Amino acid sequence: EPEVTQTPSHQVTQMGQEVILRCVPISNHLYFYWYRQILGQKVEFLVSFYNNEISEKSEIFDDQFSVERPDGSNFTLKIRSTKLEDSAMYFCASNKDNTEAFFGQGTRLTVV
């Protein structure tokens, strides 16, 4: 069964460093998303991406964040200068047409 794949599963980084979280969405999906879940809190929407551009972003998704689909398969989330409060589980998701979103296993980011 096709699935959304995220790498790495865990990432530890120093405050101020750049991190790139990687995702491979399901191959025939058209809509791509990043969500995050701070420990003990709800899952929050960050950004959605369609047709090679951002279609919607939340207030969390400030200038420190960017997304890219560099080729036909990868979808990346970059945090330019990480802060302690960026520590969270980051989920990538994708869907096709009007179907449900499929989520990856997540990347746990720890900023120290």
Next chain:
Amino acid sequence: AQSVTQLGSHVSVSEGALVLLRCNYSSSVPPYLFWYVQYPNQGLQLLLKYTSAATLVKGINGFEAEFKKSETSFHLTKPSAHMSDAAEYFCAVRREAAGNKLTFGGGTRVLVKP
């Protein structure tokens, strides 16, 4: 704007007992509604979805949910809890059109006692 409220951040049930997880939503347009489950250290897995067809929706692992427009609710139930149901459950709402974001509730952690 959409929002989702899940009553009870923690629920404890005995094995074999009814599981009832409450979800209420607010949406200015007819919504799509979803229940996702998150097992420890794993991602989000879809349990079931409501997409304006039948109001009683059956999902995986014996779960079902009923959409009640008059009550703006989408409560999740399972007649008989199993130890493997211990997990966190999230209700989510989405506007109908493709590509729209999910708005999640706060989640309900289910503990199953033997």
